[in-house]
Amino acid sequence: MKLVYDALYGDHLRDLGHPESPDRVEVVAARLTQRGLAGDVRHPLDAADDEIERVHEPRYVELVKREIGDLSGPRYLSTGDVVVDARTLDVARRAAGGAIAAVEATVESGTPAFALVRPPGHHAESARGMGFCVFNNAAIAARAYQARAGGRVLLIDFDYHHGNGTQDVVGAGLSYVSTHASPAYPGTGYESTAIGDDALINIPLPASGIATEAFVAIWEHLLGSAAAFVRPDLIVASAGFDYVAGDPVGDLGVDVSAASALARAINRTAQQHCGGRVAYVLEGGYDIDALTESIAQLIDVTNRADTRENDASAQAIPAAQRELLRALDERFQR
Numbered sequence: 001m002k003l004v005y006d007a008l009y010g011d012h013l014r015d016l017g018h019p020e021s022p023d024r025v026e027v028v029a030a031r032l033t034q035r036g037l038a039g040d041v042r043h044p045l046d047a048a049d050d051e052i053e054r055v056h057e058p059r060y061v062e063l064v065k066r067e068i069g070d071l072s073g074p075r076y077l078s079t080g081d082v083v084v085d086a087r088t089l090d091v092a093r094r095a096a097g098g099a100i101a102a103v104e105a106t107v108e109s110g111t112p113a114f115a116l117v118r119p120p121g122h123h124a125e126s127a128r129g130m131g132f133c134v135f136n137n138a139a140i141a142a143r144a145y146q147a148r149a150g151g152r153v154l155l156i157d158f159d160y161h162h163g164n165g166t167q168d169v170v171g172a173g174l175s176y177v178s179t180h181a182s183p184a185y186p187g188t189g190y191e192s193t194a195i196g197d198d199a200l201i202n203i204p205l206p207a208s209g210i211a212t213e214a215f216v217a218i219w220e221h222l223l224g225s226a227a228a229f230v231r232p233d234l235i236v237a238s239a240g241f242d243y244v245a246g247d248p249v250g251d252l253g254v255d256v257s258a259a260s261a262l263a264r265a266i267n268r269t270a271q272q273h274c275g276g277r278v279a280y281v282l283e284g285g286y287d288i289d290a291l292t293e294s295i296a297q298l299i300d301v302t303n304r305a306d307t308r309e310n311d312a313s314a315q316a317i318p319a320a321q322r323e324l325l326r327a328l329d330e331r332f333q334r
């Protein structure tokens, strides 16, 4: 599996003790290398202003530049809860570039690629950075694909948190499907609706947690339904692993083995609908051991081309979520 990584990703918030730490990529990359799972590393370019501005308003990009400008120490971005420092703009540009590079890699090869990037992106709205996120890497990559090839992108998000930033830019060929804890930060992600031919699908999950089998069964169902409706040319996955039990920021009580199951289902969906094209872009995941293990499993399943159907019964899905899925299937039939 092609891995997109750059040493620059460690330079944001170094030595600050913030949960969104350099270890999330530096330690993970080192361990993947030790395990022989980081064999094929692609180095990204920086995303240019015009690429970022397909998702973010120019006045927000200017605000980020102005506020980070010549910082001597860390501060909060004025738009929300994002700590930034003097290196953040350079790192965030290359994170968006990393997501774009993962899309390019999967388009070239017809096999999945993984962007091991930070800062994460899915909370960054068109005109507002928040939730540790500066630029919406996954959405920027989706728009870069569309700018080059046209077509439709299905952006799926299995992070513990709702991607309010991605929801903010849905439409014009970009569909979004999310599971997320609720009630939980950022407090969005309740409605599902069609926006023209595009789908916005939100499945809130109990913040008290959910059985691993149910989590997997929900995604097996969602991927099939959403892909049948959207008929994507590309899948981009906001890959956040803070759903894993024990995560210090998230924690849905889900076992680390879910990453294998998700990868099987997502890669299979990509094979069935869009020539195997799927770009995974790292979002959350704050327990370094669980994050490493999740990404290692995802890479291993991908390298073995393991796309078998997961043994996860729909009966395991809680009644409320089963009802949501049933209503979705009605609404999103073509």
Ligand SMILES: [Zn+2]
Binding pocket: 159, 160, 161, 240, 242, 250, 283, 284, 285
């Ligand atoms: Zn998260």
